[in-house]
Amino acid sequence: MKLSGPFKQITTLNNLPLKGKLNDEFLEIVSNGGILTENGKILDVNDFDFLKQKFPDSEIDFIDNEQIALPAFVDAHTHICFGGNRANDFAMRNAGKTYLEIAESGGGIWSSVQHTRAASEEELVDEILKRVDSLLKQGITTIEIKSGYGLNVDEELKMLRSIKKAQSLTKVTLVATCLSAHLKPRDFEGSSEDYLNYILDEILPKVKEENLASRVDIFIEKSAFHPEESKVFLLKAKELGFQITVHADQFTAGSSRIAVEVGAKSADHLEATIDEDIEFLANSNTVAIALPGASLGLGEPFAPARKILDKSGILAIATDWNPGSAPMGNLVTQASILATYQKLTTAEVLAAITFRAAYALDLEDRGILAEGKKADFITYETDNFQNILYHQGSLKPKNIYINGEKIR
Numbered sequence: 001m002k003l004s005g006p007f008k009q010i011t012t013l014n015n016l017p018l019k020g021k022l023n024d025e026f027l028e029i030v031s032n033g034g035i036l037t038e039n040g041k042i043l044d045v046n047d048f049d050f051l052k053q054k055f056p057d058s059e060i061d062f063i064d065n066e067q068i069a070l071p072a073f074v075d076a077h078t079h080i081c082f083g084g085n086r087a088n089d090f091a092m093r094n095a096g097k098t099y100l101e102i103a104e105s106g107g108g109i110w111s112s113v114q115h116t117r118a119a120s121e122e123e124l125v126d127e128i129l130k131r132v133d134s135l136l137k138q139g140i141t142t143i144e145i146k147s148g149y150g151l152n153v154d155e156e157l158k159m160l161r162s163i164k165k166a167q168s169l170t171k172v173t174l175v176a177t178c179l180s181a182h183l184k185p186r187d188f189e190g191s192s193e194d195y196l197n198y199i200l201d202e203i204l205p206k207v208k209e210e211n212l213a214s215r216v217d218i219f220i221e222k223s224a225f226h227p228e229e230s231k232v233f234l235l236k237a238k239e240l241g242f243q244i245t246v247h248a249d250q251f252t253a254g255s256s257r258i259a260v261e262v263g264a265k266s267a268d269h270l271e272a273t274i275d276e277d278i279e280f281l282a283n284s285n286t287v288a289i290a291l292p293g294a295s296l297g298l299g300e301p302f303a304p305a306r307k308i309l310d311k312s313g314i315l316a317i318a319t320d321w322n323p324g325s326a327p328m329g330n331l332v333t334q335a336s337i338l339a340t341y342q343k344l345t346t347a348e349v350l351a352a353i354t355f356r357a358a359y360a361l362d363l364e365d366r367g368i369l370a371e372g373k374k375a376d377f378i379t380y381e382t383d384n385f386q387n388i389l390y391h392q393g394s395l396k397p398k399n400i401y402i403n404g405e406k407i408r
Contacts, residue, residue: 001036001037001038001043001055001057001058001059002036002037002038002058002059002060002061002404003034003035003036003037003048003051003052003055003058003059003060003061004034004035004036004037004061004063004069004401004404005032005033005034005035005048005051005061005062005063005069006032006033006034006048006049006063007030007032007033007034007035007048007063007067007068007069007379008031008032008066008067008068008383009029009030009031009033009068009069009383009384009385010029010030010033010034010035010045010068010069010070010369011027011028011029011068011069011070011350011369011385012028012029012030012045012070012071012368012369012370013027013028013070013071013350013351013354013355013367013368013369014028014045014368014369014370015028016347016351016355016368018314018355018356018359019282019312019313019314020309020312020313021309021310021312021345021348022309022345022347022348022351023345023347024345024346024347026347027346027347027350027385029385030045030046030047031047032047032048032049033045033046033047033048033069034046034047034048034050034051034052035069035369035375035377036051036055036058037375037403037404038404039404040374040375040403040404041372041373041374041375041404042369042370042371042372042373042374042375042404043371044371045369045370045371061406063379065381066381066382066383067379067380067381067382067398067399068379068380068382068383068384068385069369069377069378069379070350070354070369070377070378070380070385070388071354071355071366071367071368071369071376071377071378072139072140072141072142072354072366072376072377072378072400072401072402073138073139073140073141073142073331073332073353073354073357073378074140074141074142074143074316074353074354074355074357074358074361074363074366074367075135075140075142075143075144075318075319075321075331075353075357076144076266076287076289076316076318076357076358076360076361077144077146077266077268077289077291077318077319077320078131078135078143078144078145078146078318078319078320078321078322078329079145079146079148079149079179079320079321079322079323080127080128080131080132080135080143080145080321080322080329081116081124081127081128081145081146081147081149081159081162081163082112082115082116082124082127082149082322082323083112083115083116083117083118083119083123083124083127083149084111084112084114084115084116084118084119084323085115085323086107086111086112086323086324086327087327088107089102089107089108089111089324090297090327092105092107093298093299099223107324108324109149109182109183109324110183110185110186111324112149112322112323112324113149113150113151113185115149116149116150116155116159117149117150117155121158121161121162121165124158124159124162125162125165125166125169128145128162128163128166128174129166129169129170131321131329132166132170132172132174134329135172135319135321135329135331136170136172136400136408137396137397137400137408138330138331138332138393138396138397139332139378139396139397139400140172140331141171141172141173141376141378141400141402142172142173142175142357142358142361142363142366142376143172143173143174143175144174144175144176144177144215144318144361145163145174145175145176145177146176146177146178146179146217147159147160147163147176147177147178147179147180147213148179148180148181148182148217148219149182150180151180151182151183151185151188152185152187152188153202153203153206156178156180156203156207157203157206157207157210157212160176160178160207160210160212160213161210161212163176163212163213164176164212171402171403171407172402173363175215175361175363176212176213176214176215177213177215177216177217177245178203178204178207178212178213178215178216178217178242179216179217179218179219179247180199180203180204181195181196181199181216181217181218181219181224181225181230181233182219182224183219183223183224183225184224184225192225192226192229193229196225196229196230196232196233199233200233200236200237200240204216204237204240204242205240208240208241208242213242214241214242214243215242215243215244215245215265216234216237216242216243216244216245217244217245217246217247218230218233218234218246218247219247219250220246220247220248220255220258221247221250221251221252221255222251222252223251224247227254227255227258230246230255230258231258231261231262234246234258234262234264235262238262238263243265243362244259244262244263244264244265245259245264245265245266245267245268245360246258246259246262246264246266246267246268247268247269248267248268248269248270248273249267249269249270249271249272249273249277250269250270250271250272250294250300251271251272251300252272253272253273253274253277254277255267256270256273256277256280256281256286256288257277257280257281259281259286260280260281260284260286263286264286265286265287265360265361265362266286266287266288266289266316266360267281267286267287267288267289268289268291268318268320269289269291269294269303269320270288270289270290270303270304270308271294271295271300271301271302271303272301273303273304275307278304278307278308278311278313279311281308281313282308282311282312282313283311283312283313285314286314287314287315287316287356287357287359287360288303288305288308288313288314288315288316289315289316289317289318289357289360290302290303290305290308290315290316290317290318290338290352291303291317291318291319291320291326292317292334292335292337292338293319293320293321293325293326293327293328293329293330293334294320294325294326296326296328296334296337297324297325297326297327297328298325302338302341302342303338304342305317305338305342305344305352306342306343306344309344309348314356314359314360315348315351315352315356316352316353316356316357316359316360317331317334317335317338317349317352317353317357318331318353318357319331319334330393331353331393332353332388332389332392332393333392333393334393335349335352335353335389336349336389336392336393337392339389346385346386346389349389350385354366354367354368355367355368374403375401375402375403375404376401376402376403377401378397378399378400378401379397379398379399379400379401380395380396380397380398381398382395
């Protein structure tokens with residue numbers, strides 16, 4: 001049994017609703033607080049002196065300078081398994097080139113496919129771990145990672161095996177998602193429907209056999225897969241026992257409705273979502289995941305986060321860290337910027353990168369500091385939790401705990 005503290009403030013995020021808007025007054029703040037943990041779980045969050053007296057035999061993890069604590073962050077949408085670099089894409093976009101022009105000149109997703117195919121499994125593992133460490137330093141202890149730059153049996157399995165190997169080498173929780181339906185590869189002979197059937201018949205059975213991922217994603221867009229064929233694919237993937245998530249409404253509206261109709265855990269992007277679809281999404285238990293990094297990388301509008309919350313939807317915020325449209329990979333910076341433009345409260349942002357993001361990954365054991373929850377929490381050397389978003393990512397965590405153990 002270990003008692004960490006005393007903390008100037010502990011922001012527990014306990015007793016907050018899963019859906020809808022949040023006022024900062026709703027936040028439970030424990031002053032002079034302590035966090036009692038055992039076997040990777042939280043036993044109690046309470047006044048430090050009270051816990052010290054009640055559990056006199058507990059090991060003391062004494063905090064001798066002024067710090068605050070809150071749940072560790074969750075990044076529910078990344079593409080950090082990739083090879084190569086697309087800095088030239090970013091430069092070309094800023095010089096006025098269109099997506100199609102960039103793709104025709106050798107850039108775009110297909111560029112990342114070629115680089116990732118050329119990388120060995122060992123090289124991919126090494127790069128994943130470097131990016132995981134970068135996210136960990138930000139206080140992120142749960143990270144979703146997609147495949148989708150392999151786009152054939154051998155290469156998609158290589159990516160997913162790399163994620164699984166990386167998991168064995170880090171204490172951070174890595175959640176693998178099979179995004180073989182990222183786009184139809186140029187070297188596939190057949191229609192997009194044929195390719196989706198190839199995924200269902202050839203890739204997903206092997207993914208299941210090797211226990212490489214329990215989640216399936218698809219990019220529904222004019223440049224990728226059309227709504228009708230995507231819906232058929234998702235329902236079949238669900239029949240195979242996979243959870244579903246969707247790249248939805250990034251450039252054109254309509255696919256967030258499909259995410260809801262197939263019972264997806266989340267609909268991600270949503271930059272082009274229209275008002276009637278916002279209401280449809282908000283009336284479901286499908287999480288709306290805003291990806292402000294993609295908006296910043298592409299110069300596109302932000303997802304309508306404020307409207308989603310006002311309609312009582314579930315909002316999460318993730319980095320979308322990828323080599324093309326969202327290379328920043330800084331969750332708090334992106335969330336802080338989104339909050340400024342969309343007028344999100346501090347409580348709404350913190351919920352969106354903790355327990356609401358965890359819900360999108362079907363991990364309801366974390367993101368809240370309360371009895372029975374996973375003891376993943378972070379501390380900042382400051383006297384006020386509001387300073388985290390105020391500094392827009394420049395204030396870094398002082399200490400990071402996973403399963404109650406200080407790892408950084």
